[in-house]
Amino acid sequence: MDSSTSPTAAPAEAPSAVQAHLSLWDAVSLIIGIVIGAGIYETAPFILSCVASPGQAMAVWAVGGVLSVVGALCYAELATTYPRLGGDYYFLRRAFGPWAGFVFSWSQLVVIMSGSIGLMAFVFADYAVRLGGFGAGASPWLAAGAVTVISAMNLAGLRSGQRTQNLLTLLKAVGLTAIVVAGFGWSQAPARDVVGTGGGPGLGLALILVLYTYGGWNDAAFIVAEMKDKQRAIPRALLLGTAGVAVIYLLVNAAYLNGLGFAGARAAKAIAADVLQGPLGTAGAGLMSVLVIISALGAVNGLILTGARIYVGVGADYPVLAPLARWHERRQTPVAAIGAQLGFTLLLIFLVGHEAGRRLLSGVLASLGAGPIAWEGHGGFDTLLKCTAPVFWMFFLMTGLSLFVLRAKDRGVVRPFAVPLYPLLPLVFCGTCAYMLYSAVNYAGSLSLVGLVPVAAGLVLYGAVGRTAARQ
Numbered sequence: 001m002d003s004s005t006s007p008t009a010a011p012a013e014a015p016s017a018v019q020a021h022l023s024l025w026d027a028v029s030l031i032i033g034i035v036i037g038a039g040i041y042e043t044a045p046f047i048l049s050c051v052a053s054p055g056q057a058m059a060v061w062a063v064g065g066v067l068s069v070v071g072a073l074c075y076a077e078l079a080t081t082y083p084r085l086g087g088d089y090y091f092l093r094r095a096f097g098p099w100a101g102f103v104f105s106w107s108q109l110v111v112i113m114s115g116s117i118g119l120m121a122f123v124f125a126d127y128a129v130r131l132g133g134f135g136a137g138a139s140p141w142l143a144a145g146a147v148t149v150i151s152a153m154n155l156a157g158l159r160s161g162q163r164t165q166n167l168l169t170l171l172k173a174v175g176l177t178a179i180v181v182a183g184f185g186w187s188q189a190p191a192r193d194v195v196g197t198g199g200g201p202g203l204g205l206a207l208i209l210v211l212y213t214y215g216g217w218n219d220a221a222f223i224v225a226e227m228k229d230k231q232r233a234i235p236r237a238l239l240l241g242t243a244g245v246a247v248i249y250l251l252v253n254a255a256y257l258n259g260l261g262f263a264g265a266r267a268a269k270a271i272a273a274d275v276l277q278g279p280l281g282t283a284g285a286g287l288m289s290v291l292v293i294i295s296a297l298g299a300v301n302g303l304i305l306t307g308a309r310i311y312v313g314v315g316a317d318y319p320v321l322a323p324l325a326r327w328h329e330r331r332q333t334p335v336a337a338i339g340a341q342l343g344f345t346l347l348l349i350f351l352v353g354h355e356a357g358r359r360l361l362s363g364v365l366a367s368l369g370a371g372p373i374a375w376e377g378h379g380g381f382d383t384l385l386k387c388t389a390p391v392f393w394m395f396f397l398m399t400g401l402s403l404f405v406l407r408a409k410d411r412g413v414v415r416p417f418a419v420p421l422y423p424l425l426p427l428v429f430c431g432t433c434a435y436m437l438y439s440a441v442n443y444a445g446s447l448s449l450v451g452l453v454p455v456a457a458g459l460v461l462y463g464a465v466g467r468t469a470a471r472q
Helices: 024-035 044-049 054-081 088-096 098-132 136-155 158-185 203-214 217-226 230-267 271-280 283-317 319-325 335-353 355-367 380-409 424-468
Strands: none
Touching: 024 158, 024 217, 024 230, 024 283, 044 054, 044 203, 044 230, 054 203, 054 217, 054 230, 054 380, 054 424, 088 098, 088 217, 088 283, 088 380, 098 136, 098 283, 098 335, 098 380, 098 424, 136 158, 136 283, 136 335, 158 230, 158 271, 158 283, 203 230, 203 424, 217 230, 217 283, 230 271, 271 283, 283 319, 283 335, 319 335, 335 355, 335 380, 355 424, 380 424
């Protein structure tokens, strides 16, 4: 009986073709590149409108950072104990059985990862349309083009994808530094900034938006098999990445508040552009668009690179899905997995970005008894967020619960890193995920079915594929 079935066996190593090429900086760059997308530019005014004072706003951002670090500690234990390619796929498979890993991977392929790539591609496209003067109908085509080009770059090899990620993260850091310098160096806030004194009208909603903006750090678990010095580098990467993002977010929000004042930041339509107007004048709006484009492309690249690694594990375990496990030894990249991910991402972009796709989705939802979708109120980004968020938080919660299950099931396994204050911190993480799952379902409404129906289909598919017998 091998490690996939024995509760006391050491975790299996990655397939021999997979080499440990990624450094600590590579992993931290991936985390920062994936997490810092468009959220810090888009959500800040909404978060400020939910609170009564600058102090409350900064506190909510700090709480979001602390909760992310708590989650990172939980993932650090799982990833160092089971350093397998695919991360959550293996954690869930080992904790709850093969069905859980299979349905997780299927859901990532058809909903979560493909949808996340698509929604960040729509952010890139929407800002590219503004900057380049394209017609409104160009957005889905630009999104599809960006995903295709970046997927091709990752097909060229791991180093190509990682160098692209490091460059985009560096450019992103330069842009965020410019915002911080502008906010503290060219304050446009009134001398007497009026703020509220009572409790915030929506601290719960503010926290939801903050946690969304912090999302994505967990994707580092998908590449643990390719990291050098895994036992030390994985915890450091997760903690440095999440803590680094928290510091960046606090500095940027402090710059927003100092540069525009509480009332001005609340009312801002393009908050970073307004801050950059201090030193740059009207050119600030153009630079803002460039910054968001760079941030979105960095997130797309990071998601494509990490996401494809999930499917290698399921391909290795199920003969009928074996093509997904094919690993190009020289390029160090899962060619078929990247191609499959690209295909589903383009399908989702078509479904939410084109009239024919929207009609098809509306028909499917109507057949399930859901009400009609008011498409005029939904862009590609908003639609994909509502479709993917409930499924994302459901599996995030399951991964948190897997830590408790594996602590009990694998008592004999050496844990190079153990989450401190167990079981308190994992309970905090699971409670946060449960709250976010409830909030995401309420927010998405009938669109949550777009993500949940494929999950149910994954269970049916597992029933069929499972008969081929998972390789043990």
